Amino acid sequence: MGMKRIKISENIPEVSSIGLGCMRITGLGSTENARELVEAALESGINFFDHADIYAGGEAEAEFGRIMTPEMRKKMVLQTKCAIRPGICYDFSKKHILEAVDGSLKRLKTDYIDILLLHRPDALMEPEEVADAFDILKKAGKVHCFGVSNHNPMQIELLNSCLNEPVCVNQIQFSAAHCPTIDGGLNVNIHNDAGCSRDGSLIEYCRLKKITLQAWSPFRYSKGVFIDSEEFPELNKVLERLAEKYQVTRNAIAVAWIMRHPAGIQTIVGSTQIRRVQEICKASNIVLTREEWYEIYLSAGKALP
Secondary structure, eight states: OOOOEEOOOTTSOOEESEEEEOTTGGGGSSHHHHHHHHHHHHHTTOOEEEOOTTGGGGHHHHHHHHHOOHHHHHHOEEEEEEOEETTTEEOOOHHHHHHHHHHHHHHHTOSOEEEEEEOSOOTTOOHHHHHHHHHHHHHTTSEEEEEEESOOHHHHHHHHTTOSSOOOEEEEEOBTTBOHHHHHHHTTTOOSSTTOOSSSSHHHHHHHTTOEEEEEOTTEETTEEOTTOTTOHHHHHHHHHHHHHHTSOHHHHHHHHHHTSTTOOEEEEOOOOHHHHHHHGGGGGOOOOHHHHHHHHHHTTOOOO
16 A cells, blocks of 8 residues: 555645655765655655754755755655744744745745745744735745644634634644643543643644644654653553564554544654665554554553543
């Protein structure tokens, strides 16, 4: 079976349920090595490539631009992010958004970006100004649709109150070992830390509003990677057993856990190892049972109330 596809917006082609995050693409030693990774991802069924203007100080986008040919561009859906000015502020000003997109287009050597995300919430956001910037970019054909990253429901509601076209994506950190939005949903009306809703029922909100959730850092928790971590012996044991059952890697099972959720979460993987990316793509065709999903959740140190 091939890679599953999902529909994010009517304005762009269907996208692979697994996308390649390009944050570390400059660490491969050469443009040729980076090209091999991107070509292998395409051959594995990935057509979605996730960027940000701050990755490697812009060099990640530039490296991708050196790789991408016109023929490759036709097969790709490109997403990038803006609004983080490292060490200074988060910036949703019209001026910054427009300048950031022009910079990304130049580095990526493309005429348009399929999806633009606002990278982290700006406490000084003026939604009217963001809407103006988005309208200019849309009319110019520079961006086809828009989204956010790491936003809660009311921040999205405020933004959408002024947008002519509502956001279609919210990218959040999400994994079996880092899923506070799941914890909060399971511990409703329970006086414990897990029951503290820190994101305003984000998954339920996005499902209601038809906003595609994207999971970044699918193998991480607060201190690092949970695969092979001594802090998660039970989780790794369960992942290993299920990997043997489904004849895939533990990484693929960790991604299958995310994709099993009915919210239809798209997973962004940032591996730069071709073999690992190829193995992870097999998760697209795995449907864990309800019991297996909960077993993974509990083995990560969670508890049901």
